[in-house]
Amino acid sequence: MSFHYFAGHAYRALTARKDGPSLYDVCDPVLAGPVTGDPHLAKFYKTALGNPALRMLLNRAGLPELRDEARLGRLREALRRAREDQEPDWAAVGAPVADLVDSIDLDHPRPPKIAFNRDAPALSVIDSVIRDCAHHLLRSYRESGFLPTYAAFNLIGDPDFRGRELIMALTGLNARGYKNSSLLFNLARVFIARSSARGIIHPPWKGIAEPMWEPVQIRHRSAYYDAFFIEALLSYVETGLASPADAAAAKGAIDDMVDFCINISREEVKAQDGRRFDVITALAPAPHPRFSRFFAQIKQDLGFGVYVPDCDTTACSFSAATQAGSRDPILDQPLLDFYEGYQVRAGTNEPRVTVPLNDNIDYEGGVATWIDNVKGERPYGNDLDPTLNLDILEVSFRNLARWKVLETPARLATVHRIIAFQKRLAESGAFANPRSHIYYLPELYSAYFGRCYAAYLALPLAAQQAIDPNGAFDLIRTRVLSYVQGEMLAGEINVFDAALALIALGHLGADVRTFAPALNCIVTELGEGGRRGPFRAYEWNKMKTPTRILVGGPEVTSAFVLMGLALARKAMTGRM
Structure with missing residues (x-):
């Protein structure tokens, strides 16, 4: 504006x-x-x-x-x-x-429907943008000692x-x-x-994900964010575009972020059956979140004095550490045993979801968000988000053998019930309704399903059959692809929308010709971030209470663009 x-x-x-x-x-x-x-x-x-x-x-x-x-x-x-x-x-x-x-x-x-240029940019241009995003992440990490993310209040x-x-x-x-x-x-x-x-306070914008143009943004660090920054840097190294110096710098940053996720942010809690588990809290104790003194006091004044662990940060942190090759004993914990206690069963523990803002969906089989800390504190009550449950499936697939999921009937049953929850969302079309989501957009759900689907396809065929004997993943894949190609990419998009579309399309094996609108959007908008990075900050995730709080940042946009372009590049060069 x-x-x-x-x-x-x-x-x-x-x-x-x-x-x-x-x-x-x-x-x-x-x-x-x-x-x-x-x-x-x-x-x-x-x-x-x-x-x-x-x-x-x-x-x-x-x-x-x-x-x-x-x-x-x-x-x-x-x-x-x-x-x-x-x-x-x-x-x-x-x-x-x-x-x-x-x-x-x-x-x-x-977003209005528009006609897109159907000719994809040259591979050399895509490679250049990948390097720009990676260099932005590595430079920011070098200057700050971490990769920052920002929160901004939208008072409307x-x-x-x-x-x-x-x-x-x-x-x-x-x-x-x-x-x-x-x-x-x-x-x-x-x-x-x-x-x-x-x-x-609420100016119009282009596309779906909301730009973060509020003048006051709260810089901070979280294990949840670090987990995705790890995946972004891993994808950069995997492209083969990193110089030896960049590869070394990426490895150093990845090692540090893995330590932040599974050690610094570790917290012991009691499972519902009384067993002790180590989980991951979204905000580690001070000074690790890196709040300024001013915003640390503001956070306290606004009612965020106690922050408890959550199932999503735990799943994503475990997944990133697994992908990075960590052998920390924390990863040996079968998280599905813990998540089972937070899984909703109709007619029995439904009151566990005390803030049912998305009660247009059926919670049966879904896992709730917030984890009671060891003191039993539950400041946010509890809610249930579909995208979080994709992350639980994804980390379970990556640790299928380690956690003996197929050999343990209760663990496999927990997975089956989450998949049934996701299948109902796809069959009803509810996944495409923003009201169905607590912390995310349908566009991000689509990208995260792609991520989950890729982990599923990496399993042996016998394991795939045991996990999904009724073809739920194929059904969800079809519905998500239809949404991304027929709705999301049929209208005006911004850079973050484009990155999410590429992540979904790349992981779900879409025809590379469908990548063009998203690729052209990213290439055209390169430089929009000015001095802060290649691209602007956009809404990655949000909270609906106490008001709409957006979370994202220029580094976040670079990370998701990097991951989306890396997947597109892999498909375009026939390396999928």
Whole structure:
């Protein structure tokens, strides 16, 4: 977006006619004065929503329905109850905010259909972009001592998060600070979405994955991110394009990131049957996440004081370490024994999913996200994401012999039930619905299915037959390819969309002629990242609570472009 675009929207926001009480007219009488009751609610309000820049932007954003004194009074009373009650009735507290959230008009991107150049770029051009991305990663690692990723708040929230989902979050999350932040962020998003400030906080973009153009981005490190950076550098070395110096630098970075994933980020927990397992936490203890002192305090103030391990970070870290050739004893643990305790069985442990934001899908056979730490803390309640379950399958295939999956009926049954969960998603078409996903986009699900499918195809035929006797993977492959080729690549895309498409197409054995739209998008947009890298930062994954939090970064884009181009190159040169 141009300077004129933002200047115009800022002018309209600052000069708009105020049509009812603003966010600050609602909240200041309750939260801006002397603190009583729960101190976090007022602290969050002053830190996140009461900052001068946002206050100036939203000062004239009023809601006409709040001119009704009775309705305004109910809203303020809900805030008082959230602040004062020792055990608030969160459904009642959230009700007046939920009503307002339902007045927001938001939708997912719908890229226009366009005609693509069907001639693929020359292999030499593809090789050049691969080297650019790899050099960006190696340079960034050399300068920072790690590969950074960034988080950015989009205050307008997620299109699938409505009033109903707010009540789900307030009643299903455990940590009070997280409930507080969810309540106030959702109140604020109403004033943003229904005012001229919307154009500044939520400008339009090209493609599907959202660019991260918010001015405040929180740099940090996580084992989950390192796992994919490992895969990207491994794919670079595998292309044969790396010089001896680059190959050595990549190996050094990979070794360090493997250590970060399975040692520094290791945490012991209890399985549901009482056994002890070592799993991987998404945020290792300080100073390892590399937050600045300022953002470390902000993280605490926003209600993210306790961060627990999760099933996805554990699966991806184990997979990356396995691919890198690690022999650490942690990898000998049969993770499927642990995941079985978090696998949903209809009618028995369904309440394990306490925040069912994607209850349009059938959870039977899926594994929930968050792992109780050794103290039994569960700040985020629990949810269930389809893409996470692909990662569990992928790491299980890579460790099939080590974990004796085929020889252990309970482990094989766990795999079968996850595959059945994925098959239902494909048969119904739900995988292509953004609402079905908690932390990802359907486009990323498609790429991650390709990754999972490739690990499946690498198994002996007898093992493939034992794992998938009913041909579920072929069915899912057909549906995913149809989505990527017939929907995703039929419309306008950006670089991150293109990278995800190539990863899906490459792993799923698509005709190389279908690669052209994605390849041309990447080559055309090379340099869009300016001084920060070859490409811009885009949405890799997200959180829907307490508001829409995007995670990605220029390094992330380079990593996924590198992986997508490496796969395309392999197919185009007949090396698949």
